[in-house]
Amino acid sequence: MSDMAKNLILWVVIAVVLMSVFQGYSPSSSTKQKMDYSTFLDNVKDGQVNTATVKSDQRTIEGTTRTGEKFVTVMPLPDLDLINELNRKGITFKGEEAEESGFLTQIFISWFPMLLLIGVWIFFMRQMQGGGGKGAMSFGKSKAKLMSEDQIKTTFGDVAGCDEAKEDVKELVDYLKEPTKFQKLGGRIPTGVLLVGPPGTGKTLLAKAIAGESKVPFFTISGSDFVEMFVGVGASRVRDMFEQAKKSAPCIIFIDEIDAVGRQRGAGVGGGHDEREQTLNQMLVEMDGFEGNEGIIVIAATNRPDVLDAALLRPGRFDRQVVVGLPDVRGREQILKVHMRKVPLADGVKASVIARGTPGFSGADLANLVNEAALFAARNSRRVVGMEEFESAKDKIMMGAERRTMVMSEEEKEMTAYHEAGHAIVGCLVPEHDPVHKVTIIPRGRALGVTFFLPEADAISQSRRKLESQISVAYGGRIAEDLIYGSEKVSTGASQDIKYATSIARNMVTQWGFSEKLGPVLYAEDENEVFLGRSMGKSQHMSDDTARVIDTEVKLLIDANYGRAHTFLTENMDILHSMKDALMKYETIDSNQISDLMARREVRMPAEWEKDLESDDSDNNDTSSEKTEEIKEVKEDKPDVNDVDESPAK
Known part of the structure; x- marks a missing residue:
């Protein structure tokens, strides 16, 4: 029976008791008129009373008047002269036993407020003790959702791209299926497994696959579900979660985004009495305290392992860290x-x-x-x-969604074409740079144009030559604008390029040891924020003279690569004009067309255009001559580097 049905039955019982009490208490007073004793005596003297019945308690008198009305009255004190007065007036009177139910009813009514208070208290206590955190007052109950072995259909076959991670966690499945195999040799399965990796790499999916393969109950909860505004609630929920898990052992507890509750204690400001730290302390005790949790495997996922508390990561709690990285x-x-x-x-x-x-x-x-x-x-x-x-x-x-509705003037469109062409040309000429895949002047996302470079293979590390090439390519767009329009008309479109190039150059000098003057020494500032928890202040890692040398080295590195990009574009001004013309006509050019431009060949038509023309030609065989003329006209209008005006830039 559900909690709602139990609560409904409880309130129905209370309502029935109230109705029966009031119905049993009120009948005598609802049909008889209450009369003051002095009025009763006056009526007796005036002969208005017909009959009278004296109850055995000698206090209550019931009777009828000459008009047939019923009445009841209560003597304030015993009146012995009343009997003589009734005899003199010839009024019929008798005596009766007092009703016992009235006395019990009065006792019940007097105790009813206390009984009602006890009933309400029992109701709220039942709500607070409701299992699974479903009661209205169940603040301290776990919010973990239990998924039975039949509900989880995910298997390792549904998880791809992380073969190494799957191998690491297959031991858990084997242990849950056949624990004696490991216990025979004295082996102990890890108490906790921490899945670490960038967002979207499949950490949660891998945890579900473990539960689906092992066919055991699966408790799932988010790290933020533990923390509430009330101190102590999170710790209570941790206790309740592990109590439920012990009843279903062997089982798996999956805590997603554990960094919400597992951050380092004593972080920056504040002491250790806040709700989050109490929740973390309780979790540490439950995972590896005096009482063991045999058969319970805790799997947690996070993309920020650097902020987790050291006590949470030690052997005995999260014994194993499984890296779920980006797929190759x-x-x-x-x-x-x-x-x-x-x-x-x-x-x-x-x-x-x-x-x-x-x-x-x-x-x-x-x-x-x-x-x-x-x-x-x-x-x-x-x-x-x-x-x-x-x-x-x-x-x-x-590259972002196309914004074809964005209105750009021809001058802005042309400047964007020169800018993107500068990036593409320098990218084709510098060594070890990723090949140019596509160039477009159609606004995408927040950019007016995009030059996209596609790596030939997954890059694990980068050489100094490749990093310098990236700096040169970043400045190619600004240099192209400067060569064509002059320094007075250079736009702000290169702001992100400058930021990107400066970041690479500074990292080369301060972190990667690519400066001959400074050598392979780390000069980067400590960028740990207060909430990460190690210190409120930043320590000084270098002197002012060293900082000045760093700035000088960064500037020299940028100037050298800026000058190289400037030389490439100056020597290939004809290609810059040709690529601008192609972008103005087609708006987007691919790697094949870029290869034609760099080789100073006739630019091929985009593959989409060729496909559309062929389909139109096949659908209209009767007008093939007219369509042939149209194709010829389109091809004649394609830019040719040999026809480009090589006059000096304006």
Whole structure:
């Protein structure tokens, strides 16, 4: 029976008792008129009383008047002369026993407020003791949701792209299925497993797969569910959660975003008496205290392991840290195949090609990519999802959504084209830089134009030459504007480029040891904030002279790469004009067209344009001559670097 049904029955019983009490107490007074004793004596003297009945308590008198009305009166004191007066007036009178129920009823009525108070107190106590935290007053009960073994359908087959992490946690499944195998050799399964990794890499999905494979009860809760405004509630919920888990052992407790409650104690300001720290202390005790928690495995997930308390990470609590990192190209291919099962695919879709073009994507990003591609196909009334939709979805995620409704003047459009062409040309000429994949002057996101570079492989580390090339490419857009329009008309469009280049140069000098004058020494400031918990102030790591040398080295590094980009663009001014013309005409150019421009060849038409022209030509065979002339006209209008005016910049 549910708690709501129990509460309803309780209130119905209280209502029935009240009705019976009042009905049993009020009948005598509802049909008889109450009369003062002095009025009764006057009526007796006037002969208005017909009959009278004296109760055995000699205080209560009931009777009727000559008119037939019933009355009741109470003598304030025993009156022995009343009998003689009734005889003189010829009034019929008799005696009766007093009703015992009236006395009991009066006792019950007098005690009823106290009984009602006790009943209300019992009701609220039952609410506070309601299991699972479902009662109205169950502040201290755990909010963990219990999922039985039949409810979890996720298995390791649904988790892709993290083979190493799956191998680390498969031991948990084996232990939960066959614990004696490990106990025979004196082995002890880890009490807790901490899943660490960037957002969207599948930490929660991996925990569900562990529960689905091991077929045990699965308690899931978020770290924020423990903390409330009332001190002590979080600790009570931790105790209740582990008590419930002990009843269902062997089982798994999954705490998502544990950094919400497991941050370092004594962080910055404040003492150790706040609600969060009490909750953390209780969790430490429950995981590894005097009482053992045999058969309970705690799995927690976070993307901020650096802020967790050291006592939480020690062996005996979270014995093992499993890193769920970003997938490599093979992992991305596997993840894409998992998500592509849910959508109808065209014949030419290859997950391997998409995986190579999405470096740095997490599992959530890839799921979003497949979903966006399906939305593009539905928007275009397609029945299947093809590579074109996947390419559009990838561009939207990487470069931002197109803002074709944004109105740009021809002058702003031309300046944007020169700016993006400067990035692309320098990117093609500097060593070890990622290849240019696509250049567009269609506003995307918050940018007026985007030059997108696609790595050929997943980058693990970067060389000094590649970092310097990135600085040169970052300044390519600003240098192009300066060469074409002069320093007086340079726009603010390079603000993010300058910030990015300066950040790389400063890290090269202060963190990565790429300065010959300063050497391989760490000069970076301590950037730990107060809430991370180590100190309120920042310690000084360098002298003023050293800071001055750092600024000088950063400036020299930027000037050198700025000058290199300036030289490349000055020597290839014809390509800069040609790429601007191509961008003004097509708005977006791909790697094939960029290769044509850099080789000073005739620029090919975009693949989409060629496809549209071919489809139009096949649909209109009767007007093939007219369509041929249109194609010829379009091709003749394509920019050719040989026809570019090589006059000096204005």
